[in-house]
Amino acid sequence: xxxxxxxxxxxxxxxxxxxxxxxxxxxxxxxxxxxxxxxxxxxxxxxxxxxxxxxxxxxxxxxxxxxxxxxxxxxxxxxxxxxxxxxxxxxxxxxxxxxxxxxxxxxxxxxxxxxxxxxxxxxxxxxxxxxxxxxxxxxxxxxxxxxxxxxxxxxxxxxxxxxxxxxxxxxxxxxxxxxxxxxxxxxxxxxxxxxxxxxxxxxxxxxxxxxxxxxxxxxxxxxxxxxxxxxxxxxxxxxxxxxxxxxxxxxxxxxxxxxxxxxxxxxxxxxxxxxxxxxxxxxxxxxxxxxxxxxxxxxxxxxxxxxxxxxxxxxxxxxxxxxxxxxxxxxxxxxxxxxxxxxxxxxxxxxxxxxx
Amino acid sequence: xxxxxxxxxxxxxxxxxxxxxxxxxxxxxxxxxxxxxxxxxxxxxxxxxxxxxxxxxxxxxxxxxxxxxxxxxxxxxxxxxxxxxxxxxxxxxxxxxxxxxxxxxxxx
Ligand code: SF4
Ligand code: SF4
Numbered sequence: 239x240x241x242x243x244x245x246x247x248x249x250x251x252x253x254x255x256x257x258x259x260x261x262x263x264x265x266x267x268x269x270x271x272x273x274x275x276x277x278x279x280x281x282x283x284x285x286x287x288x289x290x291x292x293x294x295x296x297x298x299x300x301x302x303x304x305x306x307x308x309x310x311x312x313x314x315x316x317x318x319x320x321x322x323x324x325x326x327x328x329x330x331x332x333x334x335x336x337x338x339x340x341x342x343x344x345x346x347x348x349x350x351x352x353x354x355x356x357x358x359x360x361x362x363x364x365x366x367x368x369x370x371x372x373x374x375x376x377x378x379x380x381x382x383x384x385x386x387x388x389x390x391x392x393x394x395x396x397x398x399x400x401x402x403x404x405x406x407x408x409x410x411x412x413x414x415x416x417x418x419x420x421x422x423x424x425x426x427x428x429x430x431x432x433x434x435x436x437x438x439x440x441x442x443x444x445x446x447x448x449x450x451x452x453x454x455x456x457x458x459x460x461x462x463x464x465x466x467x468x469x470x471x472x473x474x475x476x477x478x479x480x481x482x483x484x485x486x487x488x489x490x491x492x493x494x495x496x497x498x499x500x501x502x503x504x505x506x507x508x509x510x511x512x513x514x515x516x517x518x519x520x521x522x523x524x525x526x527x528x529x530x531x532x533x534x535x536x537x538x539x540x541x542x543x544x545x546x547x548x549x550x551x552x553x554x555x556x557x558x559x560x561x562x563x564x565x566x567x568x569x570x571x572x573x574x575x576x577x578x579x580x581x582x583x584x585x586x587x588x589x590x591x592x593x594x
Numbered sequence: 595x596x597x598x599x600x601x602x603x604x605x606x607x608x609x610x611x612x613x614x615x616x617x618x619x620x621x622x623x624x625x626x627x628x629x630x631x632x633x634x635x636x637x638x639x640x641x642x643x644x645x646x647x648x649x650x651x652x653x654x655x656x657x658x659x660x661x662x663x664x665x666x667x668x669x670x671x672x673x674x675x676x677x678x679x680x681x682x683x684x685x686x687x688x689x690x691x692x693x694x695x696x697x698x699x700x701x702x
Contacts, residue, residue, distance in 0.1 A: 473598075481602045
């Protein structure tokens with residue numbers, strides 16, 4: 239990779255990320271896909287790094303999934319967004335941080351739409367007053383949760399128990415970074431590093447000791463694509479996207495993939511099972527897959543959290559080979575124990591993809 | 595092996611360097627709609643022949659641009675030249691003229 243060129247692009251696309259005092263909104267699907275990631279984010283920012291991150295149980299989904307599936311009109315989505323912003327204002331915050339990339343795209347698109355069409359903004363403010371009796375307000379800053387972890391990456395590195403290096407050889411681990419399309423492909427100036435080579439996850443990996451893999455289909459979509467997946471007749475397209483990415487990254491033998499979107503880690507992880515079971519192809523070593531982690535999970539591992547407390551047992555692709563490489567200890571017996579030692583049961587094992 | 599009811603589709607990657615640009619240029623001179631079409635599909639959605647056959651102006655234009663001339667002709671072989679597509683095109687393309695230009699180019 240021509241590093242100087244990318245550095246130039248990265249320096250052209252820097253955005254202001256406030257250091258503290260955030261209103262946090264969760265994703266509607268991440269808590270079931272990657273159940274401990276958002277808790278890890280709050281734990282890291284609040285308890286380990288001492289930041290003020292507030293959340294309220296009264297916030298809702300952003301409406302993004304319905305919007306991108308063409309099932310609700312844009313004005314409805316914008317009114318939902320206005321309600322979220324109004325809650326932030328009500329609680330005395332002006333920095334807004336969201337867990338989801340789809341939501342981030344929806345918030346940015348809404349703010350840009352209001353900037354371009356002030357009469358629409360006035361109409362949405364009126365909708366908000368009539369439907370929720372809330373005062374209309376806009377945030378000073380909207381950032382994605384990965385932006386904040388990027389901002390705090392050196393503080394995390396300073397407290398790190400593990401580095402992203404092979405514990406036996408001392409070599410940096412090879413990492414594929416995958417950015418959700420709605421992070422900066424729609425509005426490049428709103429993402430750290432722009433659309434072509436976003437720096438947000440690369441910055442984390444570099445700060446924590448790993449090495450980024452540059453491969454031909456690096457900016458290709460994971461394949462979720464909303465309607466591609468939701469309509470079964472189109473699902474082959476979704477799978478084909480993921481397949482294309484894996485075929486492209488395979489020769490570089492990445493140790494793991496880091497992502498910052500709800501859909502991407504889910505599809506990159508689960509489609510490896512479908513590809514293995516339908517085509518007999520696996521992409522990791524010895525019949526394993528390539529582990530796919532969220533940035534909160536990676537930050538948690540670096541900080542020394544227990545892998546099972548980070549929910550890594552809910553991944554399709556086994557993470558144990560990666561943990562062994564990093565030299566992170568784990569208790570095999572506790573893999574399928576939930577909160578309070580409750581037995582979560584054992585999943586059925588695939589016939590082709592090695593999962594233990 | 596499990597059949598999930600959906601499959602990996604083969605890559606549709608095209609090498610446009612292999613496409614004979616002369617045909618595209620000649621056709622674009624005959625009707626610039628080949629260049630201004632945004633592939634919205636309004637024409638195809640409104641086409642009465644499309645209900646019973648594979649008639650599709652949108653796909654025919656894309657086929658020409660991708661060097662698949664025979665496919666383009668096939669896609670328009672059941673066109674009745676009714677002109678409905680002309681009325682809905684948001685780019686104001688004279689689709690009837692475009693269709694006739696295409697047929698003239700290949701069928702003489
Ligand atoms: S002119 Fe041909 S392609 Fe256009 S709507 Fe009529 S039949 Fe369909
Ligand atoms: S309606 Fe016009 S712009 Fe749309 S696909 Fe047809 S020819 Fe192209």
